[in-house]
Amino acid sequence: MTLLERETGPAHKICGEFISGEAVADLATLGVDVGSLGGAPIGAMRLVHRGRVAESRLPFQAAGLSRFRLDEALLARAVALGADVRRGVRVRNAAPGMVQTDHASLSAPILLLATGKHDVRGLARIPGRAPEELIxxxxxxxxxxxQRAALTGFVEVILFDGGYAGLQMVEGDTANLCLLVDRGRYDVDWPTLLAALQREDSHLARRLDGACAAWVRPLTIFRVPYGFVHQGPDQPGVYRLGDQAAVIPSFCGDGMAIALHSARLAATAVLQGDDPATYHRAMRRDAGPPVRLAQRAYRLTRSPAIRTLVVSATRRWPGLLRVAALRTRVSMP
Ligand SMILES: Cc1cc2nc3c(=O)[nH]c(=O)nc-3n(C[C@H](O)[C@H](O)[C@H](O)COP(=O)(O)OP(=O)(O)OC[C@H]3O[C@@H](n4cnc5c(N)ncnc54)[C@H](O)[C@@H]3O)c2cc1C
Known part of the structure; x- marks a missing residue:
């Protein structure tokens, strides 16, 4: 098996870096132990709106681990298991049976397409509707x-006008702040946006007071097709994995679990001789319901009145957060 990766070495990626329970378990079966990699244990969640906080235990043990570290561990594992991993190789074009890189054309009778948020020319996804204008x-x-002590053990989801933020610890006493903001709201520069969000939410302001950023500017991404579930057409020998198969709104923290789940299903399909249509049907069955539910929940929280209501209700009945967390998982082992 040949694995082509365009990054030449370890790289930071846009991600909340919340590894949900089923992803932790899935990684363990692959021989990747999140705890040994320094992952910060996360057993509870806080939902925050305008400084008001609802708190609940999670119905699984999760972890925070940077993609910088996790992705390297996965690639090392692939090498150890005999994959021919080629770094710094960008796929420019692809078609059933063929992959074109900067330097060569490779035959690929079976193509596991796992380019994530980025489409490859020739095999681009067909989103059902235009992607949300989120940055x-x-x-x-x-x-x-x-603030580190207060955050340890929790993932915090902070809802605000035009988006939401995720905040949690990852390895090495580092915190990860990940934001999604409507394009309409991002007509200012990053420091101005962050300052405005801190004025709006006293909880976020407290967390970030006195914090030092690891980089001058944040990583950014534009137009992620949230809610996408691959509906076809299916091409011979082409199996879509991860975000190429389904994209769940980020606040659920289940994208990596879906990617791992898809990899397992696709590997099984290939070994059994199932065609891509059979595999994609199984992915729609497994990933479709949580993606649709998460998409509906995201749309609801765009209304300030509903955000207030949701936080009030979950303060009163914290079990609601646990149910929501379970219903937006691709599968629990
Ligand atoms: C803002 C945000 C926050 C998120 N937070 C979370 C979270 O907290 N928890 C969670 O589970 N999920 C989260 N997700 C979702 C998660 O990041 C993705 O669902 C998951 O990474 C998908 O995995 P993947 O393997 O499909 O793609 P990726 O992880 O994006 O991997 C794709 C790989 O393909 C390589 N590649 C791309 N194009 C080419 C090419 N042309 N040639 C060669 N190589 C190529 C890339 O370098 C990359 O290594 C978040 C997403 C966003 C946008």
Whole structure:
């Protein structure tokens, strides 16, 4: 098996870096132990709106681990298991049975397409509707000791006008802040946006008070097709994995679990001789319901009145958060 990866070495990626329970378990079966990699245990969640906080235990043990570290561990594991991993190789074009890189044309009778948010020319996804005009930001931070202690063990989802933020610890006493913001709201520069969000939400302001950013500017991404589930057409020998098969709204923190689930299903399909249509049907069955539910929940939280209501209700009945967390998982082992 040949694996082509365009990055030449470890790289930071836009991601909340929340590894949900089923992803932790799936990684363990692949021989990747999130705890040994320094993953920060996460067992509870806080939902925040305008400084009001609802808190609940999660119905599974999750973890925070940077993609910088996790993706390298996965590639190392692939090498150890005999894959021919080629780094710094960008696929420019692809078609059933063929992959074109900067330097060569490779025959690929079976093509596992796992390019994530980025489409490859020739095999681009066909989104059902235009992607939301959301911009994603990610920044690693060093929080003050008190704020680090307060955040440890929790993933925090902070809802605001035109988007939401995820905040949690990853390895090495680092916090990850990941934001999704409507394009309409991002007509200012990053420091101005962050300052405005801190004025709006006293909880976020407290967390970020005295924090040092690891990078001058955050990583950014634009137009992620949230809610996408591959409906075809299916091409011979082409199996779509991860975000190429289904894209769940980020606040659920289940994109990596879906990617791992799809990899397992696709590998099984290939070994059994199932065609791509059979595999994609199984993916629609497994990933479709959580993606649709998460998409509906995201749309609802765009209304300030509903955000207030949701936080009030979950303060009163924290079990609601646990149910929502379970219903937006691709599968629980
Ligand atoms: C803002 C945001 C926050 C998120 N937060 C979370 C979270 O907290 N938890 C969670 O589980 N999920 C989260 N997700 C979703 C998660 O990041 C994705 O669902 C997941 O990474 C999908 O995995 P993948 O393998 O499909 O793609 P990726 O992880 O994006 O991997 C694709 C790989 O393909 C390589 N590649 C791309 N194009 C080419 C090419 N042409 N040639 C060669 N190589 C190529 C890339 O370099 C990359 O290594 C978030 C997403 C966003 C946008």
């Amino acid at each position: 994603g930001f990610k920044l690693h931070l060093r929080l003050t000791r008190a």
